[in-house]
Amino acid sequence: MGKSSASLALPQRRAECGHTVFCIHKGVKTFSFCRTKNLLVTGGVDRIVRVWNPYLPGKPTGVLRGHMAPVVYVHISSEENKVFSVSADNTVKIWDLETHVCCFTASSKASGIKGELAACLYLSGPRALCVATDALAFLHLKVGSVPEPHLVHSHQEPVVCCRYNPTFRHVVSCCEASVVKVWDFETGRQVSEFIGTHGNAGITCLTFDSSGRRLVTGGRDGCLKIWSYNNGHCLHTLQHDENQSEVCDCTYMEVNQNRCVIAVGWDRRINVYFDIPCDFHHFWKPQPHWQDDLNHGHKEDILCVAQCPPFLLATSSYDGEIIVWNVISGHVYCKLNPSSPVDGQDHREGQDRSVSQLAFLKTRATKLDSTAASLISNGPGGSVTFWKLFSGAGLIANFIPSRGKAQVSSIVVTSEDTLTYLADQQGFVHVYDIQEYGLQGPELQAPNTVTSWRAHVGMVTSLQLIEGDDILLSSSLDCTVSLWSKDGAYIGTFGQNHPWDVFTPASWSHPRVPFEILTDPQSMPTHLVLETDAPAGCSGGQPEQDNVTEKKVLFETEKTPHLPSPEGPIVEADVKEDGESQWSTFCHGRLLPARRKPRWKAPELKWPSIYQALQCHEITCVSALWEKPDLSVIGSDMFNISLCSQERAAELLGRKELSPWSSFLPEC
Incomplete structure (x- = not known):
């Protein structure tokens, strides 16, 4: 206020630290600044569009070449992640901000823009570029989906496990190459990844802590690691001093306000690591083993662990033994042995009797129901078994969900114990209604089938229900991680080119299915003819049934009249004599693997x-x-x-x- 009017009229020079100068050859005719992406785009007489970091004026971060005339208009569309540029010859170009490549070019002849360019304006609402010349032109942006390659892979190696994190709405998947990838659940885009989590050893299992902020992985090197998976930083390493044996499964459990990580594996023991927030040591040691675990525990490698709060824990081993534990006391609650003959099945020497999947029916287990089935397990020969745990543990039901008797590789149950999802080694998912199943005692029949579909061409390694969104998450040894609706509608595979919106069914890939499933021979629909003659890869390869079917086909063939031959009855007799050997050769050919021979049956010799x-x-x-x-x-x-x-x-x-x-x- 004390300065004179003459001094106020003089221009004041800005301080050197108060402005930034961008030195551009031949100057700038237009520019655009995006605050959300913190980017500056310039265009000028030299026909080059430059992308700048506003705080680094020395060198552009991107140089976009392609215009044949001076650039007179640029605009950054943060919603589309694109840059629009218009040159003096009425040519419009669209550039991708991530790859710095030209996505689309509209020449003046193709777009119909004629005359001298006066003004341009981009409207974000209708996604249209307004160009004013002799007339006003609206160029609407229509973004089409990029065609997918024939095979979409989420990982380069087989995926061994995946889990959904409800805290951050992320999906975390791990492969045998010890690579962890984080995906956005709602769009399918990859968020981050980190490699070498367990060195040269592969990952076998993963879980989250109760807050969802930390990831726990177990590996073939015999240790567990706790990660801040958003940045890939290893917080703690959990291991014991004994010989390191492979970790097969792990779970995070809260017992009496104490949080712990429980791991099982080839050491045949249950290892409990307490999660103590005040313990900042990098290496954590397990608690002493339970006395019942040492004296009456598993005699073979433990393959699976499942929990049922507040105090039940179930483990299963390679010899088929299932043990239910009281976590609070560390005592054995009951033992289940499904290795005994079931339904007349004779378990021969050397047959795989392992139980690798367990799932509690928690609404029944928490009520301590004495008559209802409270635990589900897989078994030999592709069977699924329902067990009761209270007032005398025992078998309630046993059935085979897969028509090919494929081993069940994953089991999940809805929160209300109304549906169970069973996935097998051939990639099929079977859904059963179990709301009233096994409530009143033993069941002689299988539960009612709700639906069934093929999700992968390889063994399904993980299944998880995201019930708040009615979504099913699956991973497989075919290197893919996919999303499905609860009824089997295909949403998409993580790693595909175009994203999806999980809340918009119109953006899903349904009714299309993955290309590899469409072309696989085992994906053929069930048919009466195909069911009688299934390949060995799908039928379990029982020779007695094959012999019966072969004799039936031969009998029907002998009754079929042959074509009258101009060479007389001698040729006809030769055909009948050779018929048995030809059909026998064809029937033995059905025993080839399904990948080498498609599922088809020769038609009967009847004239059309x-x-x-x-x-x-x-x-x-x-x-x-x-x-x-x-x-x-x-x-x-x-x-x-x-x-x-x-x-x-x-x-x-x-x-x-x-x-x-x-x-x-x-x-x-």
Whole structure:
């Protein structure tokens, strides 16, 4: 206020730290600044569009070349992640901000923009670029989905496990190459990844802590690691001093306000690591083993662990033994042994009896229901078993969900114990209604089937229900992680080019299915003919049933009439004699693997009905003896002279009456 008016009229020079100067050859005619992406885009007479970091004026972060005239307009569309540029020759270009490549070019002739360019404006609402020349033109942006390659892979190696994190709405997947990838659940885009989590050893299992902020992984190196998976920083390493054996499964559990990580594996012991927030040491040691675990625990490698708060824990081993533990006391609650013969099945020596999947029916287990089934497990021969745990543990039901008797590789149950999802080694997912199943005691029949579909071409390694969104998450050894609706509608595979919106079914890939499933021979729908002759890869390969089917096919073939042959009955007899060997060869060929031989059955030797509508005429046999014509007759027609004797005509008439096609031949 004390300064004179003359001093106020003089321009004040800005301080050097108060402004940034961008030195651009030939100057700038237009620019655009995006605050959300913190980007500056410039265009000028040199026909180059430059992308700048506003705080680094020395060198552009991107140089976009392609215009043939000076650039007069640029605009950054943060919603589309694109840059729009217009040159003086009325050419419009769209650039991708991530790859710095030109996505689309609209020439003046193609777009119909004529005259001298006066002004441009991009409208974000309708996603249209307004160009004013002699007339006003609106160029609407229509973004089409990028066509997917034939095979979409989420990982380069087989995926061994995946889990959904409800805290951050992320999906975390791990592969055998010890690579962890984090995906956005709602769009399918990859968020981050970190490699070498367990060195050269592969990952076998993963889980989250109760807050969802930390990731716990177990590996073949025998240790567990706790990660801040957003930045890939290893917080703690959990291992014991003994020989390091492979960790097969782990779970995070809260017992009496104490939080712990429980791990099982090849050491045949239950290792409990307490999660103590005040313990900042990098290496954590397990608690002393339970006395019952040392004296009455598993005798073989432990493959699976499942929990049922507040105090139940179930483990299963390679020999088929299932032990239910009281976590609070560390005592054995009950033991289940499904290795005994079930439904007349004789378990031969060397047969795989391992139980690798367990799932509690928690609404029944927490009520301590004495008659209802409270635990589900897989078993040998593709079977699934329901067990009761209270007032005398025992078997409630046993059935085989897969028609090919494939081993069940994953089991999940809805929160209200109304549905169970069973996935097998052939990639199929079977859904059963178990709301009333096994409530009143033993069941002789399998539960009602709700739906079934094929999710992967390889073994399904993980299943998880995201019930708040009615979504099913699955991973497989075919290197894919996919999302499905609860009814089996295909949403997409993580790693595909175009994203999806999980809340918008129109953006899902349904009704399309993954390409590899569409082309796989085992994906053929069930049919009466196919079910009687299934390949060994799908039928379990029982030789007795194959022999019965083979004899039935041979019997039906012998009853089928053969085609009358011009070579006489000798050829027909040869065909009948060789028929048995040919069909036997075909039946043995069905035992080839499904990937080498498609699932099909040779049709029965019956003539199509269309042949019955054809008119058949007798043709003179070319092997008949010819008689020398009488050339003495002058003026007679040579072609009216009969070339067959009366005896030969009678022989042809007799053959016609004996032929099976005589009813269809016209009267001559």
